[in-house]
Amino acid sequence: MHLIAIGGSDAGISAALRARELDPSVDVTVVVADSYPNFSICGIPYFFSGEVQPWQSLAHRTAADLEATGMRLRLDTFATSIDVSGQRLSVRDANGSESEIAYDELMVGTGALPSSAGIAGLDTLGRTTACTCCTMGDTFALDQHLTDRDPKTAIIIGAGYVGLEMAEALTVRGLKVTQLQRGPEVLSTLDPELGALVHRELDGRGVEVVTNALVESVSRTDNGLVVAGRHFGDAFERTADLVLAVVGVRPNTDLLERAGAQLGAGRAVVVDETMRTGLPHVFAAGDGVVTHHRLLGVTYLPLGTTAHKQGRVAGENALGGSARFAGSVGTQVLKVFDLVAARTGLREHEATPVGFTPVSTTAVADDHKAYYPGAQPISIRITGDSKTGKLLGAQLVGARGTETAKRVDTFATALFHGTTVAGISDLDLSYTPPLGSPWDAVQIATQRWEREHAKVQVNA
């Protein structure tokens, strides 16, 4: 039995680890396009900020750690095509030589590629500009650029998770950062009311934020890089020494598409909950495939946590197991400077198309009893279905140290089990005055939603 996993990031490595864990006799090869298997892509911004040094420490596991589990690594090896019926994978190594590897089961984790979001000129500026912090190669190129050219100013196009983390990283590194956001507020994965709290944190740290800025082109001039576009309909131009475009990703489906796999939501490869592609003996997982979502059905929502889970399922099933990916609820968290912003589940505009009647309420509750020193407010926005009372989503913004990241997990766990907003008050959550309240902040928020949107029937 020979399992090949393509991809050295979350999905591929998770599949390989799971297979080796379940059956140490199984032969596992991981085909990695570069020299950096199992690196924590999510940690790259902290390398740029200088908080993580040296770059080697970004490895979840080293190549030696991985090989110690009994898997074989083929580094700097690019998978070029799949012979599905022959169960053979064609690869090209760093020297350009082509070869074939036979497999019994194949697991494809080719991930995603940076999107250019239709911004002209982005492609010509090279890897120091079109940054999604996707690869270690991009990371070294940008780091070299920062060292060699010593840029003083930077424009970051996009204010999502990575864009905000890079704004922090470059600010910490001493650059003056301007952040351009197409929409009306930063971190558009949150409602603007909560995004505004993140905006305020950026303001306070010296990041200049320009919202409603539609970037159309980036070009190099003698004065630096020029970003041009429209701001509330008017033309605008900004110049900086460095420009990073962090405007999302698109699934990297080329290999599987050519092998005959179907594309679905977000033009990602269709898989079922067992991570099968429909092609015999071919599994796929991670940022290149559709996401089964417990509230939305099939969607595209690439996240590292999901890739780990999907890869683990694929690795188990490649060995004949019957694991199923239980589904995402879209849980995400961001630390930017001293603020933590998190969400899980749906916002109103996501819930309406799938048949819910969502209503939302924001509460501000202390992370612990106000009488104990150091209490800080957490803003918690609850979205629930006004017809059934079902919990649909929660968004939280609080200072670092308020346990906001793990409070979103309480909502995520409850959402996973399909609870109602009122059901959150039934949860037996922990309490001690330095760390909580008898009704935890999460319950104070859901009780507020109940008061505004639900009517308990009593026959007084």
Next chain:
Amino acid sequence: MHLIAIGGSDAGISAALRARELDPSVDVTVVVADSYPNFSICGIPYFFSGEVQPWQSLAHRTAADLEATGMRLRLDTFATSIDVSGQRLSVRDANGSESEIAYDELMVGTGALPSSAGIAGLDTLGRTTACTCCTMGDTFALDQHLTDRDPKTAIIIGAGYVGLEMAEALTVRGLKVTQLQRGPEVLSTLDPELGALVHRELDGRGVEVVTNALVESVSRTDNGLVVAGRHFGDAFERTADLVLAVVGVRPNTDLLERAGAQLGAGRAVVVDETMRTGLPHVFAAGDGVVTHHRLLGVTYLPLGTTAHKQGRVAGENALGGSARFAGSVGTQVLKVFDLVAARTGLREHEATPVGFTPVSTTAVADDHKAYYPGAQPISIRITGDSKTGKLLGAQLVGARGTETAKRVDTFATALFHGTTVAGISDLDLSYTPPLGSPWDAVQIATQRWEREHAKVQVNA
């Protein structure tokens, strides 16, 4: 409609607030034995440590806040007897005058009283010694004693939640504290392996811990207060300026017992999940009543969080509602110095008698990615049923700042919904390198349990 709630602590006030919230036309009287309604009893140790000042800030709500909700307070009023068939409550005010109040519905939240655990002499030493930090009156008496007598040394009998919090408080206040624990390890609500981490924290802070110390008597001598008993079978004696016995509580059932209510688990008053006592129009909630537990059935487990939930249910049902207390899973958390210790669900010796076949595993996982500065280990002990894979309980000990208190809530929420140990890996928990891992620490712990105790079936 006139609702009387007896008790100014969690259960009574929660019932009164819920009734007023649901129906602002309902007449609500709260009968409070002392002058301090709605004080945070759990905050008292932080008053002694000096972290919470003045004592008034311990009030969850002031008397004025409560009256602003439209409820009536009868302070310094002791409920002496219930005329169930006549629906009348007899009370005695501070001047000793007796009177009767008619009610339509009655909710009794008389709480618990300190236990003396059979220690001779404890009763004669007064309220500065038999301390469970149950009342503000006790608090003032002890504070006065600390101010007037300026004790240099203290013995704390008991090393449960309050005993440990008081050890910290008195240490912070400058006393040399000796903590005596009957069992083999402090914090006996955790397995000794995790209790040992708390023990180490106490050692490091200068608290002298003596385990296996069975205290038999306390007496006053010219040299101070003498605690005598047996240590591993040998006689031992310790002398200190101050002795606090914090050896648990017993339900305060006198009023309801005399009215005809039944006693059940832990000699607490029997109630059903609607908080009805079986006596017509008489509800009860809080530390005086039995606890419906989702894994254990009916038990006695007095906790403030539970009292809040039960009181809220009683308040709603007193108005004709149909609320049910959904059940405890025994979630508790303690901060002692810079350590946080938490648990939810069952330990092995609790699970076996109710039919489970529990097995446990301890993992140590970082609170966030090790490459990001400040990562610290959390010890997580998972108990699951070896036959069904059902999650039975989790115990966690980590440094303050590791979000341990809210990580126990993930387990509590999952336990509430009856998940398996393996099901924890399906949860879509949040991740960013400064605050977690792609598999959160809680999942690293359950995966370790799976590796040791569960075998996935694969047909490789």
